[in-house]
Amino acid sequence: MDMDGTFLRDDKTFDEPRFQKQLDEMNARHIHFVVSSGNQFLHLKEIFKDIHGKISYIAENGAFVMTGRDEKLEQSFIKPNVLKRFVHELETNSIFAGGNHILSGEHGAYIPDNESAEDIKNAKYYYQDLHIVHNLENVDDNIYKISLGWDSDDVSTQMRFIDQQFKGLLRGTSSGRGGIDVLNDGISKANGMEIFRKHWNLTRDNMAAFGDSGNDIEMLKACKYGIAMKNAAPEVKAIVNYETVHDNEHDGTLDTIDRILKGEPLHRIEH
Structure with a gap:
């Protein structure tokens, strides 16, 4: 359901x-x-x-x-080395610009402190134990997924990038309009x-x-x-x-x- x-x-x-x-x-x-x-x-x-x-x-x-x-x-936790590589892409690759990013882990969820107040407020509804952090690369938790979101409905470019650059490691799945959940491949x-x-x-x-x-x-x-x-x-x-x-x-x-x-x-x- x-x-x-x-x-x-x-x-x-x-x-x-x-x-x-x-x-x-x-x-x-x-x-x-x-x-x-x-x-x-x-x-x-x-x-x-x-x-x-x-x-x-x-x-x-x-x-x-x-x-x-x-x-x-x-x-199913994302391997730390794969997570670090993906977070680096989030923070440096223009293809992910303009979106909001949340890590969902075993002990809580993590959102960067440069997200808007509105995005943080919305995230608090969906994520219990939400932590506002300066750098996602420094999060110390077992991570289930990375949640990405944009105002635009079309996220096909980002989906293709994930599927091509992280083939066999991660997969992107639609989480609704303008949203992608990134998980271990096969999940x-x-x-x-x-x-x-x-x-x-x-x-x-x-x-x-x-x-x-x-x-x-x-x-x-x-x-x-x-x-x-x-x-x-x-x-x-x-x-x-x-x-x-x-x-x-x-x-x-x-x-x-x-x-x-x-x-x-x-x-x-x-x-």
């Missing part, structure tokens, strides 16, 4: 009583509910702080995977789903996923029931057979969860 633009409304809320009832039923029926997001694990836990029951997590776009029993199945939401599939001895026929944007595509393809949001991007709807009847503002995911729990047919997309 993706979060922003999918499970959450645009004001970052959801119908907590309704979802609590659904989660109670899922737990009773041994159905696993997995949050899958590019967000930091601590931030995701904060979203569900008033919900009781077992929730599993794919955080940091797949770099952190943990079961509802608090078993850590994956922690993704889909990889997180595969870890859970093996851990719980499932087949893809037993799995459903919800998403709305480009970084959800691999995850949606990994499940028999890939479900696009009504508000999803066209390229997302193009690769799945199902969509929610309503958008994220009108409980599209919760309505579809009810359909699944009741054994009702899902809403098909006509291609």
